[in-house]
Amino acid sequence: MALDKNFLWGGATAANQVEGGVLEGGRKLSNIDLLPYGEDRKAVGLGELEMLEWQEDYYYPAQEAIDMYHRYMEDIQLFAEMGFKVYRMSLSWSRIFPNGDELEPNEAGLVFYEEIFKELRKHKIEPLVTIAHFDVPIHLVKEYGGWKNRQLIDFYTRYAETVLKRYQGLVKYWLTINEINILLHQPFVGGGIVFKEGDNKEEIKYQAAHHQLVASALVTKIAHEVDSENQVGCMLAGGSHYPYTCRPEDYQEAIRRDREGYFFIDVQARGKYPNYALKKFEQEKLNIQMAVEDTEILAAAPVDFVTFSYYCSRTVSAHSEDYEQATGNIFASIKNDNLASTEWGWQIDPLGLRNSLNQLYDRYQKPLFIVENGLGAIDTPDENGYVEDDYRIDYLKKHIEAFKAAVEIDGVELMGYTTWGCIDLISASTGQMSKRYGMIYVDRQDDGSGTLKRSKKKSFDWYRQVIASNGEVL
Numbered sequence: 129m130a131l132d133k134n135f136l137w138g139g140a141t142a143a144n145q146v147e148g149g150v151l152e153g154g155r156k157l158s159n160i161d162l163l164p165y166g167e168d169r170k171a172v173g174l175g176e177l178e179m180l181e182w183q184e185d186y187y188y189p190a191q192e193a194i195d196m197y198h199r200y201m202e203d204i205q206l207f208a209e210m211g212f213k214v215y216r217m218s219l220s221w222s223r224i225f226p227n228g229d230e231l232e233p234n235e236a237g238l239v240f241y242e243e244i245f246k247e248l249r250k251h252k253i254e255p256l257v258t259i260a261h262f263d264v265p266i267h268l269v270k271e272y273g274g275w276k277n278r279q280l281i282d283f284y285t286r287y288a289e290t291v292l293k294r295y296q297g298l299v300k301y302w303l304t305i306n307e308i309n310i311l312l313h314q315p316f317v318g319g320g321i322v323f324k325e326g327d328n329k330e331e332i333k334y335q336a337a338h339h340q341l342v343a344s345a346l347v348t349k350i351a352h353e354v355d356s357e358n359q360v361g362c363m364l365a366g367g368s369h370y371p372y373t374c375r376p377e378d379y380q381e382a383i384r385r386d387r388e389g390y391f392f393i394d395v396q397a398r399g400k401y402p403n404y405a406l407k408k409f410e411q412e413k414l415n416i417q418m419a420v421e422d423t424e425i426l427a428a429a430p431v432d433f434v435t436f437s438y439y440c441s442r443t444v445s446a447h448s449e450d451y452e453q454a455t456g457n458i459f460a461s462i463k464n465d466n467l468a469s470t471e472w473g474w475q476i477d478p479l480g481l482r483n484s485l486n487q488l489y490d491r492y493q494k495p496l497f498i499v500e501n502g503l504g505a506i507d508t509p510d511e512n513g514y515v516e517d518d519y520r521i522d523y524l525k526k527h528i529e530a531f532k533a534a535v536e537i538d539g540v541e542l543m544g545y546t547t548w549g550c551i552d553l554i555s556a557s558t559g560q561m562s563k564r565y566g567m568i569y570v571d572r573q574d575d576g577s578g579t580l581k582r583s584k585k586k587s588f589d590w591y592r593q594v595i596a597s598n599g600e601v602l
């Protein structure tokens with residue numbers, strides 16, 4: 129068994145991290161545009177510091193990002209040169225429904241993405257489209273409280289139905305919500321939620337999760353009705369948990385932590401709540417409001433395929449606080465001394481990718497798709513913008529070897545692989561440009577300076593030959 133000849137090789141980005149143009153073409157602000165650069169970014173992401181307008185004294189990297197809004201033709205040309213078969217991108221919700229609760233969409237926003245899809249198709253690149261990637265129109269946050277409000281189901285469904293119908297024939301691979309489990313860890317980023325004093329945070333997060341799960345199922349159903357060719361996936365912030373020791377209680381903690389993420393995918397892939405989640409609600413007295421029809425909605429439309437991001441594994445113990453922590457990850461993890469770390473403290477574990485693929489395939493028996501994987505690193509370009517990024521090539525090569533083994537030796541069904549940030553973009557967690565993932569260098573710095581000029585790194589040609597050889601030449 130080798131990689132299928134139609135294996136989907138490509139790269140991935142998200143609207144808020146590349147587009148900029150946040151007030152152009154009728155677009156309005158969304159939650160993610162209001163994440164400032166600097167030390168307050170984390171508190172805003174956690175929903176613990178309210179930031180619902182731009183404020184002087186702050187710099188907002190998403191405002192211009194890498195200006196793909198004006199430069200997508202050039203960028204797609206470069207993706208085509210690398211031989212991309214697929215390009216994973218997201219739509220900005222507030223470009224299409226600027227406030228989120230309008231009845232009619234913003235035509236300029238729809239046209240913008242239509243042009244992108246046509247351009248991709250011209251180059252025989254299949255779009256893989258995330259409908260919401262950390263993105264809620266700010267009006268829905270201010271007036272409705274984000275996803276904790278059940279009305280968001282209707283607003284999101286209207287938005288999704290609009291794009292599904294409009295792009296019929298141009299797009300067939302859809303993801304409903306990016307890294308849906310991030311909602312539990314970064315509620316403002318994942319759900320546009322800002323907490324007030326005295327809030328039961330756990331209850332609010334799981335209530336919002338319920339709304340997203342129902343909305344995702346409704347949209348999966350609509351997608352199939354609009355076009356039977358459509359394939360819809362869910363998306364997990366992946367990376368399994370290792371027990372720090374072979375003490376049974378450490379293993380139990382690893383299972384518990386895995387389930388925090390699997391909970392979402394269990395519902396989306398199997399169409400019903402897993403018992404362990406219902407028991408959790410009961411034991412922790414979380415009063416999650418569910419409408420009578422929700423059970424049927426969830427059961428009616430499980431996803432067609434399961435996608436995930438993979439950057440690292442995580443290590444946990446029943447006594448995690450006793451050990452040195454790995455830095456830099458939004459998921460708490462003990463530092464695993466068996467693994468090297470990136471400059472941002474993310475632990476590098478290619479075999480962990482093979483393990484994750486096996487766990488997910490065993491669990492769901494659905495085709496998988498690795499929709500994010502890559503190395504955030506500091507690049508030093510020469511005067512022509514060329515970067516000798518052997519470290520990035522090494523990271524990607526080892527991860528590709530790992531997923532090939534999962535396919536060829538373990539028999540996992542894998543549809544494709546999109547490297548994260550195929551072009552340098554803004555880091556979601558830090559807002560930095562200096563945490564670069566791309567094979568294309570973008571001359572833009574952390575403070576917003578730079579020409580925005582694009583140039584090819586060494587990894588550009590390397591990835592081109594990987595794709596051309598269908599993963600044989602690494």
Ligand code: BG6
Pocket residue numbers: 142145306307365437500504548554555556557558563
């Ligand atoms: C995932 C997100 O969490 O990881 C991306 O879906 C994000 O939006 C990526 O950019 C890498 O994380 P970071 O924080 O290094 O940008």
